Amino acid sequence: MPFGRVVSAFQSPKTANHKIFRAAVIVAAFSLVVKVAATFREATTARAFGRGDAIDAFILAYLVPSYFVAILAGSLNQALVPTYVQVRDSKGQKAADRLFTSALSHSTVLLSSVCLALAVLGRLILPHLASGFSAQKLELTLHLYYAILPVVVLGGVSANCSSVLNAEGRFAFAAFTPILSPIIMTAGVLFLAPWFGPWVLACGIVSGAFLECSLLIFSLKAYNIHLTLEDPGTETGIAEVRKQYFPLIAAGVLGSSAMVIDQAMAAMLSPGSVAALNYGNKIISVVLNLMSISLTTAAIPYLSEMAAAENWSGCRRTLNTYSRLLLGLSVPLTLILILGSRLIVRVLLQRGAFTAADAAVVAHVQAMYALQMPFFAVNILIVRVLTAMKRNDIIMYSAALNLVLDVILNIICMRFFGVAGIALSTSLFYAASFFVLGTAVHVLLQRAEKSPTNLSPAVVLGSVS
DSSP states (O other), X not given: OOHHHHHHTTSSTTSHHHHHHHHHHHHHHHHXXXXXXXXXXXXXXXXXXXXXXXXXXXXXXXXXXXHHIIIIIHXXXXXXXXXXXXXXXXXXXXXXXHHHHHHHHHHHHHHHXXXXXXXXXXXXXXXXXXXXXXXXXXXXXXXXXXXXTTHHHHHHHHXXXXXXXXXXXXXXXXXXXXXXXXXXXXXXXXXXXXHXXXXXXXXXXXXXXXXXXXXXXXXXXXXXXXXXXXXXXXXXXXHHHHHHHHHHHHHHHHHHHHHHHHHHHHTTSSTTHHHHHHHHHHHHHHHHIIIIIHHHHHHHXXXXXXXXXXXXXXXXXXXXXXXXXXXXXXXXHHXXXXXXXXXXXXXXXXXXXXXXXXXHHHHHHHHHHHXXXXXXXXXXXXXXXXXXXXXXXXXXXXXXXXXXXXHHHHHHHHHHHTHHHHHHHHHHHHHHHHHHHHHHHHHHHHHHHHOTTOOOHHHHHHHHO
16 A cells, blocks of 8 residues: 555545544553653662562562463453444443442452462462572562562452553543553652662552542543443443453463463563563563554454454455555664664663673664564554454464463574574564464455455354464
8 A cells, every 4th residue: 555545544534544643643642751750760770670580579579469460351342342332332321330339340340350370379479480589589579479469459450440541542542541650650669769779660550559549530520531330231232252261261261371481481581580570671672562552452442342243344344554654654663773782781771780791682672672563562462353353262272372372482592592583583583473363354354345244253264274
């Protein structure tokens, strides 16, 4: 598609592409402010802790809670929004409020139960993840882990509230509230780190999560979204949410397990490897969030509306338009980040306890992570199209493939590139996922345009294979 045709897709203010683009700009703008705060936090943390045992312990301690927030809350959000939009448009806001209340209560009970189970199982889980840690370092990791656990519930509730605000077109507030954690953590590192060490990070992340959760809950009424005590009944669509939820949980477990495996395998390497992997992914994740996550956050409500109306040609046009836009942005950025990796790391991180040797290791990791960007960016958009079409089973199968590839590629690449090989492995399995999911969504939309009822898993997966 020539660039002029891409531009023309946004010219009319009534088109879905224009609405998505406008929402994406809002999300990206506020997310940029949040990411700047997070980057400053990382630079401050690197200066105070370098790649020492304290930061390794904090990263491993936070890994498991963040993993469960991502797979449980994130999966519910993806399952909820398409059904929420469908119920709101067909049955009205009160029915949508009942659906959201029911989904939020189910999510809170589930998250609380998981939090309790993680507290009981902590001393069994962490020694396996931190197999290369000394006894003293492992004990610090365990203590930090228990301090951080409340973010499982707080982060989950925040994610649910944010998803419904986004579904109602209230993108700005949901995109801005995550700034609280990096601000509090940065202040803690600047003024209290010499006395309390990594505890300022643990306390900061929990305090920020609590404030974010509180603000989002109080904002719901202001945006005409009401939690209700009425019996939700069976007409609200909660059964459909549950039906979509469990494949997404499975996909989330499989997908997020790759991150846990990467960190655990990094812990088997030389000291500081976990921190190097974490630092090396920070800039890449910032760019990907601003470019692709912002776009797909904005797109999912409108894609859900098109899917509910069976406007499959509109879904295809949106997917094609934004895929080209994402590739046009991500390929040059990938080259810039690879070629300028050493300079970026030196400018942002090399000071205090973070030495030139540390910068060289992290720059290599960052360059390997950068290779994933074009594939990851479009992949997220494809996943959102599948979610809007309620075809989360395909996402689950792809996540299983990714996990197997991640383990195999980690073992191979670590032998040649050390901790940077883990980053290269991530980029390679995102490339594989891009081709699998891209083929699947192409077949699915083609079948849907011809016959809207011909969307069974056997048809799509058979065509892909």
